[in-house]
Amino acid sequence: MRLRILATSDLHMHLMAHDYLADRPSDRLGLARTASLIQARRAEVSASILLDNGDFLQGGPMGDLAARRLGARDGPHPAIAAMNALDYDAAALGNHDFNYGLPFLRRSLARARFPALAANLTLRRGPDFPAWCLIRRDLVDDRGGRHPLCVGVIGFLPPQTEEWDQDLRDQMRCHDIIQTAQRAVPALRAAGAQLIVALSHSGIGPPDATPRMEHASLALAVLPGIDVVIAGHTHEVFPGPRWQGRPGIDADAGMLAGKPAVMPGFGGSHLGVIDLRFRLQDGIPRLSHATSRAEAVPPDTPICDRVARPLLQDHRRTLRQLSTRIGRSMTPLNSHFAVVGHDAGLRLVNLAQRWHVKHRLEGGPDAHLPVLSASAPY
Template sequence: MMDLKILATTDLHMHILDHDYLADRPSQRFGLSRAATVIAAERASAANSLLLDNGDSLQGGPMGDFLADVGWRGRSGHPAIAAMNTLRYDAATLGNHDFSHGLRYLNNALRDADFPIVSTNLLSRRGLPVHACVMLQRMMRDRRGGAWPLRIGILGFLPPQTVDWEPELRQATRIGDIREHAQAGIAALRTGGADLVIALSHSGIGDLQPVPMMENAATALAALPGIDAVIAGHTHRVFPSDQHPAGPGIDPQRGTLAGKPCVMPGFWGSHLGVIELALQRSSAGKWSVANFRCRAEPVRALPPHQPVIRTAQPAHRATLQHFRRRIGRSDVALTSFFTMLGHDPGLRLVSMAQRWHARRLLAAGPWRDLPILSAAAPFRAGGRGGPDHYTDVPAGPLTLRSLADLYLFPNRLCAILVSGADVACWLERSASIFLRIAPGAQDQPLIDPEFPGYNFDLIDGVGWQLDLSQPPRHAADGRLLDPDARRVTNLRHRGRPVTPDQRFVLVTNSYRLSDSGVFSAIAARRRVVLQGGARTRDVLRRYVATQRMVAPPGPLGWNFLSMPGTTVRYATGPGAARHLELLGFRYDQIGQTPDGFLDLRLYL
C-alpha cells in the first residue's frame, strides 16, 4: 500500500497575503500566505504529496488589478506565480478570471511558472505556455519505505462560457465542452501509462446528468470512467461541508462526486483542500485507489508563511500606495449592510455614475430622448464571503480603495434597449433572492442562501414593491420555476405606471450581455446601444473625480408590501449595528449567529 496526499487551492483571486485591501487591514480569514502554513504542516505529515492550484489566481483583488494596469512584473515575475514557485506547486490550471486582463498579460504572467499549466478544453492557445494534459512522474514511498514510480495524469478545465464573459477573447480563443475534452484527455493519459488521473475543474458542483457546454460540470466530470479525483472551484463554495447541499451523485459529508473523491477549498485561500488516497498495486504493477478521505482545512487564525510574504511585499506596498490616493469626498457613509432591504448608498452611487456616463455618450444619438435606467448589483453583501464581506466606507474622503470596494470586477459598461415588460422580468429575477414568506408567521428566513448577491440586480430610475407572499418566479440559477408568479407590483417611472411596451435604455455591464447567467434570456436578445468600452470602475472613478463631492441617497426605490403580524430574520455584518437608524423597519437585535453575522428580526 502507498499513501498520497493531494493538496489544492482554488480561486485565490490574487489574495497572496492575508491583507484585506478594501478594508485596508490584515485578515485572519484568508490569504495564500496563511494557506501556506497549512500546506507545510500537511506536507510534513505525509510521505508523498502533490500541490495543485485550480485557477482564478491572477485576477479578482485590488493587487491583481493594479499590477495589470501598470504592467508590474517584479524581479521574480508575477507575484502570484512567484509565490507558487516558492511553495513548489506541482501543476495548475486556469480559471475564467485569469483571462480578464487579456492574453498578452496572461502569457507574461505564466512564462515564469516553474510548474506546468494545464487547460484541456482551451482549444486555441496562441502561444500560451499551456498544455492540454500533463503527466507527472514522481518517485513515491510505500508504507514500508520502498520507492516506486507513480505516473499521475493532470487535466484542467474552465467554463466554456469564458469567451462570453470576456468578449475580447472571441477572436483568439475557443473553449470546448468539459466532458467531451475530458474523455479525450483521459484516453491520452491512460494510453500513456497514467496510474492516476486528477481533474482540476475550475467549474462548480452541478448536475450529475451532463448537458452540452455546461458551466458547473464537476459532478458530471467525476462520473467519467478514468477520473480518480476532482478538484472543484469557480463557485466559491466549501466541499466537503455540512453547509453544502446534497444531490444526485453529491455527498457533502464524505466529499464525493459520483463516488469519486472531491474537494472545493473555498476562495481567496480561505481553505486548503486535502484528498488522502490509499493506493494499492495490482499484480500487473498498476496502482489504483483503494480508499480515500477528503477535507477542507480552514486557514483562519493561523500564522502567515514568511517566504510567501517576502515574494509579494514589493507589489503589496505599491498596491497600498496606489489605492490610498484620494479621488473625492462623500457626505454620507457608503454601506451595503441593508442592500437586500432597499438601502445602499454605495450601490446608488454606482448607478448614478453609470447613468451619467451613458447620458453623455447617447446625448447626440437616436436614443437621446429615451429614459435611461441603470442596473447594478452588490458585490460585497455577505453570503459566502462571510460577516466581513460588506462595503463599509465612512463619510469623508473617498480613495481608489473606496471605489474598488464598490465595484470589484473589471466589467465594461454597456447599454441595451428594453421594454417595460423587460424591466419587470429583470426585477422578478432579482426578487427570487427572497424566500416565500407566509403572512402572519414568525421569524421566517428572508434570504435564499443559494442565491448569489451579485445576481441581485436593482434598477435605478424606477420604483416598485415586492409581494413576499408570492412564490419566486426563478430559481437561484435562473431556471424558471413558476411562470405565473408575480412578486413585482406597482412598477412606476416618474410616478406613473410603467406600461409593458414602454421603451427605456438600460445601462448594465458586459457580463450581463453574455449568453449565460440569470439575465441572459432578457439581455442577450436586446439591441445594444452602447457596447462595452469603458470599464465600470473607471466610469465610477471619473464620475467621483468630476463631482468631487457626492451624497448618494440610500433608498433604492423599492420596498416590501406590508404584511401585518409577520416577522422575518435577516443576517448582516456586525458593522451594521452602527447604522440601524437607517432601517425602515421595526426591528429587534437577536445577537450574533455562530458564523459571526448580526441577527435581526424585522417586522414586515
C-alpha cells in the same frame, strides 16, 4: 503506500492575509496563511502534489493594480511569485483568469514554474495552453522501498468563458467539458498516466451530462478513467453537510460518483486534502483507498514568510494606492440600506460611470445618445 494531493481554488488574488477594502488584517483569507497549513500537511507525508484549480490571477485591489502594471514591471505577477514560492506542481485556468485579456495572461504565466492547464480551450492564434501534464512521484512502502507513480493532471474551465468575456470570442473557443474529457482521458492514459486528477474549475452539478454544462464536476467523476476530482468556480466547500442527500454524492466521505473529490472554498479559506493509499499489484501501485477533506485554515495560523516576502512590494504599493485621496464627499457614503432604497454610494458610482462614458463619447458619432448607468450593491 500513500500519496497526498493538496489543492487550493479560486484564490482571486487573496494572497496576503489583509482586507484591503477595510484596511485591516484578515483572519479568513490569504494564501500567505494557507501556505503554513500547506507546509504542515506536506511535512506529514513522503509524497505529495500541490495543485490550484484556477481563478488565481484576478480579484481585489492587488489584482487590478498588478494588471495595470504588469507590462512595465520586471518581476513576476504577484500570484505567480507566491505560487512559485510554494512550488505548485500544476494549476488549471479559470474563467476569471481571462478577464484582463490573453496578452496579459500569457505575460503573467511566462514566469510560472508550473504548467497552467486548459484542456477544453483552443486559441485561434498562437499556441494553445497545455491540456494536461504528467507528474512523477515515488511512493514509499513500509520497508522503505520506492515505487514510481505517474500522475496525469488535466484542467477544465466553463465553456461559458468565451461568452462572459465578449472581447475574447474571436480569439478562442471553449468546448464542452465532458466531451473533451472523453477524448483526452484515453490519450492521457496512453501517455503513461497511472492516476488521473481532473482540475475542474466548475461547480459540482448533477451526475448526468448536458451539452456545455457549466457545473460539470460530478459528471466528470462519472466518467471511466477519472480517478480524482478537484472542483471549484462556485466558491463552495466540499465535503460538507450541505451536500447531503444528493444523488451520486457522499457528503461525509467526500466522494463524487465514488471518486475522491474536494472543493476548497475560495481565497485560501480552505485547503483541500486528499489522501490516496496504494497496494502493489503485479509490481504496479494500484489505488486501494481514499479519504478527502476540505480543511478550514484556522484564524490563528501564522503567516508563511516564504510566501509573504516576495509579495511585500506589491502589498505596500496596493496600500499606497488605496490611501490616495481622490476627492471629498459632503454626504456619508455607505451601502447599508441599498436593498431598501436609494444609496448614496451607488449613486456616486453611477454618476462617475456616466461622466466617464459621456466624456469618452464627446466628438464622436454616438455623442448624442443618452447614457444609462447601472451598479449593483455587492
